Amino acid sequence: MIIEAKLLYLQAIKNLLAPHRYLYCVDLEATCDEVEDSEQLRPLAVPPDQMETIEIGLVVIDLETFEVVDEFQRFVRPQINPILTAFCKKLTSIRQEDVDSARTYVEVGQELGALIARYPNAAWTSWGDYDARQLERDAGFAACPSLLEGLPHFNARKWHAGLHDNPPKSLMQTVESLGLIWQGTYHRGIDDARNVASIVKEVLS
Template identity: 35%
Template structure:
């Protein structure tokens, strides 16, 4: 019975958005989901950005992440080592990983390169759940997570723009897209 990992990131930004090269991950949330779509395990950490350690007012308001939480967080290489240790125990049953859209995958790949860290995630396929949901529902174009949940007859649970809650809500849509088999 395979597991899927659903990842969501929060990153530094400001009103109007920043180019991806300018953004840095400030929170990772990962929900490991079994074949039945239920969470088996999870991982959440804050990450201290290196280039712009002070969060913008916009970023703090959007994510509800405080400057103190970021100031006391470890850097990406330190957090990634913790994540990989956590992931290793699940690796034998990991079928693939998913995110809502392609941003999270691209941001991770960018920071893996910058920090020269390796990830087990490069050894399993990535599913862009936003695209897969749109295709499964025959939508003309992909929709946001909130809209997708509503289309599926679900409500968003928890706070939006927090990595673990976003990952958990994204994971709820996985069984609707994947014919998850035992």
Template identity: 35%
Template sequence: MDPANTLLNVVDVEATCWEGQPPAGALSEIIEIGLTVVDLAARERISKHRILVRPRRSRVSEFCTELTGLTQAEVDTGVEYAEACRILTAEHRADSRPWASWGDYDRKQFERQCKATGTRYPFGSRHANVKLRFTEARGLKRRPGMAEALAIAGLPLEGRHHSGADDAWNIAALVLGLVETGHWPEA
């Protein structure tokens, strides 16, 4: 394995959400970016990060708080979306380091929000859909949610489900399981 390509950013976002339809004028916006750096060669999670993001066109609903644990007051202390993307690039080399997420939701949410805000997309093109890779490696008929995948893999769910930082940490554990079994392409 090329030492320059041994680090992988595992990303999980939480976004504003509602039990039903969003209120008039509101749309789903990223409010938390969780990121775990994995050293694929050493086969370990080496750091865990959390970036809170202030939404501009929506507010954190009661439903969203119940799901994520995040409150409007908490995300109000966060950074603007463009600053969060700058941090991803400057501090986590998101534009040059390969990255992974559970499914395609996170990648698509970044693409939508970058387009809507005129923000430079922070990631490079090397994205891995861990949900798809896990499903194929296990020969499953349907793609499980992250918590179900942890149970299938015999791994604990660490922290709070639907916390971006904790979910990224847990997804990274699933990536390492795929590395161990030879089902990760860069392994």
């Protein structure tokens, strides 16, 4: 991609964000299962359409200063499949006791609402579109509005891909390709949200 096209693409991103004061960088972890190579074939304990959020990580960027001004992290107690699979615990490092002692999706949503009220005029972004779909799935299970209902959503992975000819596929690969320092544990909501924020700040500044 030629430099002029990249500059135009970057300006288009900034134009999308111009009406907003804050950007929430969000990452979710959810119940999941996978048949590993060492296992015999078996039904999934958690089918994809039953995945429930078990951790919400959110980092608030002030779009006037490009500084991180707040964070939100909560575990969420799953209702459909309350027992985490071995695969899920290995992937996310989230323990059974973390979710057993957590609040429900609706209760965590009330806590998140209090934070959102402090940072109005916001949009949100995530690495890909999975998180937006998962919030809608959770809202359907809980028969309540999505936690970020009404806020515009942007795909940070597409932003990065639009600015690089051979973009890395994973979040960690992207962080490393930009010369940034990976923060925390991969596949943990708050840590992944922090790393998405690092990429967004690098892209915008």
